[in-house]
Amino acid sequence: MAMTFYWYPKCGTCRKAKNWLDDHQFAYEAVHIADNPPSRSELEDLYKKSGLDLKKFFNTSGMKYRELGLKDKVKSSSDDELLDLLATDGMLIKRPILTDGQKVTVGFKEEDFEKSWA
Template sequence: MDVTIYHNPACGTSRNTLELIQHAGIEPTVIEYLKTPPSREQLAKMISDAGLTVRGAIREKGTPYAELGLDNTELSDDQLLDAMIETPILINRPFVITPMGTRLSRPSEVVLDILPADAFKGPFSKEDGEQILDEEGKRIV
């Protein structure tokens, strides 16, 4: 299965999502989006395909969101996309793209919606110990 994750290795949610994908026996294409951001067109498509608004795909915490005045509700989607491309830390993460769909995997278990359910064998717990998959690889949450 062809899977791409826009990943930030410093983010626990992103690490958990990557590990869930790998737990399914899939080695995804990993794009560290802070080093290699998506194009404006790719970003707009990911946001749309995930069923989000542009504003819903912006990361506020730990970013210059407020300093850049992005909380101004009068800003257009184009202006927000421009800010996200210019300052990639504003792109919420991780975005995952599979043949089954695109998701912003927050929380990380959202990725299960776009991976084959029968791919999981055995339990899986997040870094914080929260169990996501039971002994049979079935979703708990």
């Protein structure tokens, strides 16, 4: 099954993940996360399938996250509020996100990709 790879081309971590996918000959659709971010319902689906805490979906090192002062807000908001917030701007979303429709990984660590996708 083809995978969906949400990424930001200027992000070094995203480029490393893309190289890993290419080196391992995975078929995937690359989606520019800032130009075509996942919808709120897609984000909710990714979140539920990932098994991760929703806070892990935030790009905490991003300028937008800091500009909006989200550090404290993220701690006290409901999942619905957090999903609504993530859906407002693709630059708030941690990247890359890789999914095959069943599994979801957020971020890139080679050993995690090996475990999840190899």
